[in-house]
Amino acid sequence: MTFQSFALDDIADLHESAQVEFKLAGGRDGQGQLPEDIWATYSSFANTLGGEIILGVREIRGHFTIEGIPNPLPVLQEFWEILDDPSRISHNILAISDVQLIQIMNKKLIRIHVPLAPEHLKPIFIGNDVYTGTYFRLGDADMHASRRQVSQLLRRARYCNKQLKAR
Numbered sequence: 001m002t003f004q005s006f007a008l009d010d011i012a013d014l015h016e017s018a019q020v021e022f023k024l025a026g027g028r029d030g031q032g033q034l035p036e037d038i039w040a041t042y043s044s045f046a047n048t049l050g051g052e053i054i055l056g057v058r059e060i061r062g063h064f065t066i067e068g069i070p071n072p073l074p075v076l077q078e079f080w081e082i083l084d085d086p087s088r089i090s091h092n093i094l095a096i097s098d099v100q101l102i103q104i105m106n107k108k109l110i111r112i113h114v115p116l117a118p119e120h121l122k123p124i125f126i127g128n129d130v131y132t133g134t135y136f137r138l139g140d141a142d143m144h145a146s147r148r149q150v151s152q153l154l155r156r157a158r159y160c161n162k163q164l165k166a167r
Helices: 038-047 072-083 147-166
Strands: 020-023 051-055 057-060 063-066 099-104 107-114 135-138 141-144
Touching (some): 038 135, 072 099
Parallel strands (some): 020 051
Antiparallel strands (some): 057 063, 099 107
């Protein structure tokens, strides 16, 4: 498998934001494991503005270092299996091209572009309960959506679905 190579001017400039999230994905053996909290970030990006998740970066007190994922293929396989399981994630809104293996400083990372979800699919949520599994992005944090926020998204989705059916 070929890796897309990226140049990085200054590692010290790495930081999280409303549309960028770094996760280590090292696992117990250091070879790579999908972080459980990736799904809250997937939900929050999909429900807010979209964003980029980069797996293979360590954060220590606000400073980021590129660690890489020595064995990224099992991580990718698990990612797609969970994403395609409607009992785990409400909707897969990613295209194959939204997930890339990249290489920075000879280290393998996984880059996941999460687009803003179409209104008729919102909210994107984790598990089977829309009210406990929906997240929004606030600054660089994934926040649980309130019942009121979820209800607003559901109303908007129903309206959009009616409009789509009327066409």
